[in-house]
Amino acid sequence: MHSLLRLLIPALLAVTALPVQAADPARSERLRVGTTNIFCVVAPCPWRGIAKADSARLGPVDLIWSAQHLPRLDALPEDVVRISESWNANNCLEVEGALNGSTLIVDRIIGECA
Template sequence: MHTRKILMAALLATIFVHPTMAQVKPDAPERFAVGSIGLACAHLPCPSRGISELEGTRTGRILWTNDLPPRLTGTPEVMTSVQAAWDTNDCLVVEGNFGVRGLHVERIVGRCN
């Protein structure tokens, strides 16, 4: 009976895994816009800085908004540039990984459009 429950749970887990989740390579760098998110709000508080996914040249889903950036990792030069962009409400396109441990930036691609 116990084995049957384990097998059933494993089967359900494979059924409900989203197809794109199964294809994601966690170490593959992605592109993000970091810093000013360009929102115009009618009510306060209004998130002005954050991290969003980039889909080609278009800004996608917002992943983080806060007055402070998430934990940043990368080379000292990259971290200094990202922090400066955050502090001045500038925006940078970066390649890296974003997750529960924060944002790891492998390289800065350039300024946001």
């Protein structure tokens, strides 16, 4: 089982990490990726998502992406790993990039959300 996981994880990362393409500088912005601090009793609930870093944090209305899974990532392989680990641990990272359809283009990770 462990050998199967060792084979699947790199394959999953290879599929998830698309060739790195910088976001359009005009569209690139600071985004919060991960836990939303929105708590619900019943699913579906936007527990995790993506919001503009400067949003008012008023709830689901501020989210530009909400799902229990990450959108497709276009980022450096090490950034894909860090963002995925943070997402799965229900943490939040601030990144610079843009959401293009269902693909999050990450120029760089800024750090943990404030």
